[in-house]
Amino acid sequence: MLHNLNLFLSGIFILGVSQTVHGREIQDTQKNKKKNILFIAVDDLKPLLGCYGDPIARTPNIDFLASQGTLFEKAYCQQAVSGPTRASLLTGMCPDRTCVWDLKTLIRNENPDVVTLPQYFKANGYWVAGIGKIFDQRSVDKEKDGLSWTVPFTDGWEYLNKEFKEPVMGRYQSEDLRKKYELIEKEGKKKGLSKKMLQKQIMEANLKPVVEAVDVPDDAYQDGAIANGAIEFLNQYDGNQPFFLAVGIRKPHLPFCAPVKYWNMYNRDSMSLAEFRRKAANSPDFAYHDCGEFQGYSDIPPLMSFSDIANVVIPDEKAKELIHGYYACVSYADALVGNILSTLEEKGLKDNTIIVFWGDHGWHLGDHGLWNKHTNFEQATHVPMLIVDPSLKGQVGKVESPVEFLDIYPTLCDLAGIEKPAHLDGESLSDIMIGKPGVKNEEAYAVSQYPRGDKMGYSLRTSRYRYTVWVKWENKRTDVNTIYGEELYDYKLDVNETINVVDDNNYATALKQMKLCWDDFCRKRIR
Secondary structure (H helix, E strand, C coil): CHHHHHHHHHHHHCCCCCCCCCHHHHHHHHCCCCCEEEEEEECCCCCCCHHHCCCCCCCHHHHHHHHCCEEECCEECCCCCHHHHHHHHHHCCCHHHHCCCCCCCCHHHHCCCCCCHHHHHHHCCCEEEEEECCCCHHHCCCCCCHHHCCCCCECCHHHCCCCCCCCECCCECCHHHHHHHHHHHHHHHHHCCCHHHHHHHHHHCCCCCCEEEECCCHHHCHHHHHHHHHHHHHHHCCCCCCEEEEEEECCCCCCEEEEHHHHCCCCHHHCCCCCCCCCCECCCHHHCCCCHHHHHCCCCCCCCCCCCCCCCCCCHHHHHHHHHHHHHHHHHHHHHHHHHHHHHHHCCCHHHEEEEEEECCCCEECHHHCEECCCCCHHHHEECEEEECHHHCCCCCEECCCEEHHHHHHHHHHHHCCCCCCCCCCCCCHHHHCCCCCCCCCCCCEEEEEEECCEEEEEEECCCEEEEEEEEEECCEEEEEEEEEEEEEECCCCCCCCECCCCCHHHHHHHHHHHHHHHHHHHHHCC
């Protein structure tokens, strides 16, 4: 870890000045130079933010960031799970071109010559560094795609508060849990228990809870350490070369562990459960899942499998605890983002830095009886996406047309004044950010997709409707002529997706229009 730390920081000084550079001096050297890029990713973050109209979320730093640039009201991920959606965003190619639809396929095994977003900026004269979670680690090599970075990528553990041990299992800081865990681990090793048997004992002892609220500083957890590393980079930056700094915050990913002060921001009793917790009428069973991600935690009660009454039943008290934990982790992430942005401003870098902020996919909090992600529904595919370009002050504040993560790569190229590579599937949003008319319209749509065994569900979202078509997907090949099911939801009249109206004659015109979008998508992206 220390080896990575030294390279991560000392590489900056290869460029010239080794002493601390005052903010004003950096600002002077940055004039008339390429804009820097601060690229912030947040794992499992849905648009549960004040700037997206959430009345409960305490997210002042992200809200302020949104006020400085463009907020995309209807941004959608390419696939509602980390590996595939990050692979897509960072290569600029849709999942059917990356061939990454799961959490085990390596991007470069399928696309050995692909030029990723950070790699492309490196090739165009940028000093590129990354910390935290940018690519999903299961989609890349041990160097987190070594070709993408000027200096070795770091997970950030070296920036952990030195007064604290590394979190138990990388997650927990409860001293009581640590003592019990270390005892089981010690006894297990004496008995020669396998790793699998040790994990079983840990689960049986309830030592892998889905939530934790302890009184520790932010940097006792990995995310606080990641923010420390990003701040250190900015503090040591000498201004001689434009930077592309990618910062990947892991919360609010499970488990919901955050310093207790963020839990104390919320009153659990006042939190509401999801309004609609059943299967949508007339919807296919395979559109749902059994919340398997939860099964790896020791305090989740047994979950019933799918039924006509509800998908998954979690007791209301536990559901409120989970919702509370999610909000606490969102506020924790917000505070860390705020610390990074404050340093950017203190160092005089804000006026020459493009900031991109995104959450990699949404998250079900009990709607449709679902938890986690892994669907084509709104709560899993709708994502926060903000872009701040200091040269576009006073331009479009909010964009309501549907956009995709695929649009980030070409947009950053345009904003940075770099020619776009030819392999990109997305469209630049630079014109829409300055309010150029006719760029997006009522026929615009964004596409997400999700595989279910031998089926692939493609979900097209316009401003009003979502049309999902489930087609044959055999040997990872799409057969658009074999349709297993269709869904159509009207968000003007049914924001909670309670009824699939695909067979309702009143929606014949809408369905026809959505099928035209589907035909258009097939021509462009399904090969």
